[in-house]
Amino acid sequence: xxxxxxxxxxxxxxxxxxxxxxxxxxxxxxxxxxxxxxxxxxxxxxxxxxxxxxxxxxxxxxxxxxxxxxxxxxxxxxxxxxxxxxxxxxxxxxxxxxxxxxxxxxxxxxxxxxxxxxxxxxxxxxxxxxxxxxxxxxxxxx
Numbered sequence: 001x002x003x004x005x006x007x008x009x010x011x012x013x014x015x016x017x018x019x020x021x022x023x024x025x026x027x028x029x030x031x032x033x034x035x036x037x038x039x040x041x042x043x044x045x046x047x048x049x050x051x052x053x054x055x056x057x058x059x060x061x062x063x064x065x066x067x068x069x070x071x072x073x074x075x076x077x078x079x080x081x082x083x084x085x086x087x088x089x090x091x092x093x094x095x096x097x098x099x100x101x102x103x104x105x106x107x108x109x110x111x112x113x114x115x116x117x118x119x120x121x122x123x124x125x126x127x128x129x130x131x132x133x134x135x136x137x138x139x140x141x142x
Contacts, residue, residue, distance in 0.1 A: 028134045041058070058104070090112035
């Protein structure tokens with residue numbers, strides 16, 4: 001009986017000391033396409049204990065037909081956005097382009113961001129409130 005009690009006590013202590021971090025992922029998408037181009041935005045938020053630990057947004061633009069002539073302009077704008085984010089703490093960016101497609105990926109680390117950026121990108125929100133804000137702004141979240 002003593003062994004069982006001691007085992008249970010050690011198990012409870014181990015759970016308390018290691019913690020039970022609740023991890024969740026929220027994936028939200030938005031399509032801003034028309035007949036001339038496709039613009040898909042996907043943002044993946046990773047939560048631990050209802051707090052955002054990381055967010056990764058991918059913005060994919062694919063130009064169709066007559067808009068192919070504007071490819072260089074879209075690419076230039078994507079690279080300018082990349083430079084803008086690189087100048088901020090807590091952001092990593094990557095631009096890839098080819099075959100009339102441009103992809104801008106932004107990875108955000110809230111622990112390194114300014115309070116202003118946290119507010120601007122809603123990264124201080126919890127899971128439910130962020131999902132509500134994004135769905136109100138036309139995103140589909142799951």
